[in-house]
Amino acid sequence: MPAYSASGNRVVLYPGDAQTVWNAEKPASGSASQQVALSNDPTGQAENFSVQVTCAADPGTFEIDVQACDAPDIAANYNTITTLNSATTTITQAGLNASFALSNAFIGVRNDFVRLLMKTASSNNVAITATITR
Numbered sequence: 001m002p003a004y005s006a007s008g009n010r011v012v013l014y015p016g017d018a019q020t021v022w023n024a025e026k027p028a029s030g031s032a033s034q035q036v037a038l039s040n041d042p043t044g045q046a047e048n049f050s051v052q053v054t055c056a057a058d059p060g061t062f063e064i065d066v067q068a069c070d071a072p073d074i075a076a077n078y079n080t081i082t083t084l085n086s087a088t089t090t091i092t093q094a095g096l097n098a099s100f101a102l103s104n105a106f107i108g109v110r111n112d113f114v115r116l117l118m119k120t121a122s123s124n125n126v127a128i129t130a131t132i133t134r
Contacts, residue, residue: 004032013134027118055100060123068111
């Protein structure tokens with residue numbers, strides 16, 4: 001999948017849409033996924049989305065941060081989300097189930113764009129698939 005880029009086409013997610021931002025990839029530490037745009041709710045309500053992560057095998061230690069920003073969509077504007085429904089915005093080995101997968105729901109986010117940041121790459125160098133669903 002494409003890595004984060006502030007130029008070019010952006011995928012816009014409407015309710016019910018999903019976009020795989022890493023597809024059986026081994027992102028390096030510090031790399032960001034493709035961003036997705038959250039469609040604006042015509043009633044002005046905050047947006048909801050979820051992030052699903054699956055690993056091909058035991059990933060060992062790793063950290064993925066869920067990040068968001070408002071327009072303009074530039075790398076410096078992204079911050080790790082702090083308003084959410086799940087216990088954390090940081091995805092680590094401890095959050096995975098026995099199948100090396102997890103899903104976190106984010107409720108009430110008022111941002112235009114969302115991406116994932118591979119803060120610390122998998123110590124076991126396994127492939128990771130990550131999907132953002134609106």
